[in-house]
Amino acid sequence: MANVKSLTTGDIAKYCDVNLRTVIRWIDKGSLKGYKLPGRGNNRVTVDNFVLFLRQNNMPVPPELLPKNKTVLIVDDDKDMGNAIKRVLKKGGFECDTATNGFLAGSKLMQHKPSIMTLDLTMPGLNGFELLKHLRADEQFQDLKILVISALNQESLDEALALGANAVLSKPFEKDQLLSLVNEMTL
Amino acid sequence: MANVKSLTTGDIAKYCDVNLRTVIRWIDKGSLKGYKLPGRGNNRVTVDNFVLFLRQNNMPVPPELLPKNKTVLIVDDDKDMGNAIKRVLKKGGFECDTATNGFLAGSKLMQHKPSIMTLDLTMPGLNGFELLKHLRADEQFQDLKILVISALNQESLDEALALGANAVLSKPFEKDQLLSLVNEMTL
DNA sequence: GTAGCAAATGTCACAAATGTCGTGTATTAT
DNA sequence: ATAATACACGACATTTGTGACATTTGCTAC
Numbered sequence: 566m567a568n569v570k571s572l573t574t575g576d577i578a579k580y581c582d583v584n585l586r587t588v589i590r591w592i593d594k595g596s597l598k599g600y601k602l603p604g605r606g607n608n609r610v611t612v613d614n615f616v617l618f619l620r621q622n623n624m625p626v627p628p629e630l631l632p633k634n635k636t637v638l639i640v641d642d643d644k645d646m647g648n649a650i651k652r653v654l655k656k657g658g659f660e661c662d663t664a665t666n667g668f669l670a671g672s673k674l675m676q677h678k679p680s681i682m683t684l685d686l687t688m689p690g691l692n693g694f695e696l697l698k699h700l701r702a703d704e705q706f707q708d709l710k711i712l713v714i715s716a717l718n719q720e721s722l723d724e725a726l727a728l729g730a731n732a733v734l735s736k737p738f739e740k741d742q743l744l745s746l747v748n749e750m751t752l
Numbered sequence: 753m754a755n756v757k758s759l760t761t762g763d764i765a766k767y768c769d770v771n772l773r774t775v776i777r778w779i780d781k782g783s784l785k786g787y788k789l790p791g792r793g794n795n796r797v798t799v800d801n802f803v804l805f806l807r808q809n810n811m812p813v814p815p816e817l818l819p820k821n822k823t824v825l826i827v828d829d830d831k832d833m834g835n836a837i838k839r840v841l842k843k844g845g846f847e848c849d850t851a852t853n854g855f856l857a858g859s860k861l862m863q864h865k866p867s868i869m870t871l872d873l874t875m876p877g878l879n880g881f882e883l884l885k886h887l888r889a890d891e892q893f894q895d896l897k898i899l900v901i902s903a904l905n906q907e908s909l910d911e912a913l914a915l916g917a918n919a920v921l922s923k924p925f926e927k928d929q930l931l932s933l934v935n936e937m938t939l
Numbered sequence: 940g941t942a943g944c945a946a947a948t949g950t951c952a953c954a955a956a957t958g959t960c961g962t963g964t965a966t967t968a969t
Numbered sequence: 970a971t972a973a974t975a976c977a978c979g980a981c982a983t984t985t986g987t988g989a990c991a992t993t994t995g996c997t998a999c
Contacts, residue, residue, distance in 0.1 A: 573985075586948075607956065608985085667856075668855065670854075671862070672861060673858070691853070760975080773957075774957055776976090
């Protein structure tokens with residue numbers, strides 16, 4: 566059970582504190598999406614589908630099912646700025662990955678599944694507001710914590726928060742500010 | 753594991769998140785079609801048979817197992833142009849996915865693992881040449897076929913070819929040209 | 940409140956499927 | 970070639986699906 570990609574009915578029964586029989590009924594009824602192994606039809610549910618199911622029913626999501634990795638994706642077209650952020654976060658014990666354009670941001674987001682992303686709002690060719698909106702509209706990025714880092718005025722930062730950013734940080738900023746904000750987001 | 757044509761029981765066990773012993777039982781029972789090597793009878797399963805097996809049991813199919821998948825990612829900032837390309841390719845029997853900016857291109861590329869990509873060279877905020885270079889430098893995209901579609905002059909198209917594009921098509925183009933080029937790339 | 944009712948969930952026992960472990964051997968990497 | 974790894978197989982442990990039935994829960998009307 567080291568690297569769990571799928572769950573058995575028993576696993577889910579324990580997570581939901583419910584009887585195994587009930588889990589099977591959920592699957593049979595279709596409210597929880599699963600699939601059956603060829604043998605006798607033992608059920609399996611992908612972690613993604615299970616988390617989706619939990620959310621749809623306002624049930625608590627066990628933290629161990631969420632990608633709790635300490636990986637941060639730093640999206641900033643300014644390499645120096647990106648590296649500066651990286652240095653601070655690395656010292657804070659985070660794995661860091663940087664992306665200097667939209668393509669890299671997209672591919673690295675899907676590939677490494679970071680749990681936190683820092684986002685510069687003003688990048689040539691990549692509208693940070695649009696990106697925020699898109700991410701927040703996508704089910705699979707619900708758990709991604711987004712820290713907006715920008716030199717724009719407070720109004721813009723407020724807009725970013727309204728669009729779903731978890732926190733904002735105005736440039737220039739203190740290293741301690743950055744680190745403590747990111748640390749808060751891991752909780 | 754670059755170009756796998758057959759899978760071992762261990763591979764399948766990992767894909768299905770199931771014990772190796774169970775995979776062997778599936779094969780022995782005949783629900784998963786495989787063949788045995790002469791030595792001690794180690795099992796092998798062709799990718800095709802494995803995918804068939806997954807489908808028959810409504811199990812999730814890992815996208816990377818569909819190397820010859822007829823999925824095309826259309827990267828073009830012009831939505832009308834993108835849709836036009838999509839129409840043509842859909843008629844030709846391809847699954848199509850469109851991306852209008854770098855972020856979408858990156859994330860959809862990683863998520864759906866298309867085998868073919870059409871690329872507009874001149875997009876605001878996404879340099880097609882840079883993207884080409886980057887993709888060709890990345891091991892995991894070696895098998896991705898790239899068709900560059902551009903209104904730029906021949907010189908630029910040649911440069912794109914030099915950078916690793918598998919084919920180029922200058923705008924405007926005929927539908928037949930597009931389809932036949934894409935068809936060639938699936939071979 | 941509570942009586943009644945329907946739907947959802949829990950319990951139980953058994954058979955079948957899957958997991959675990961150890962050993963010996965083939966296969967792959969160095 | 971040699972070492973490291975992956976694999977098959979048997980025997981046994983554990984989990985799971987199923988059906989029938991008991992119990993709980995949520996709701997409505999009194």
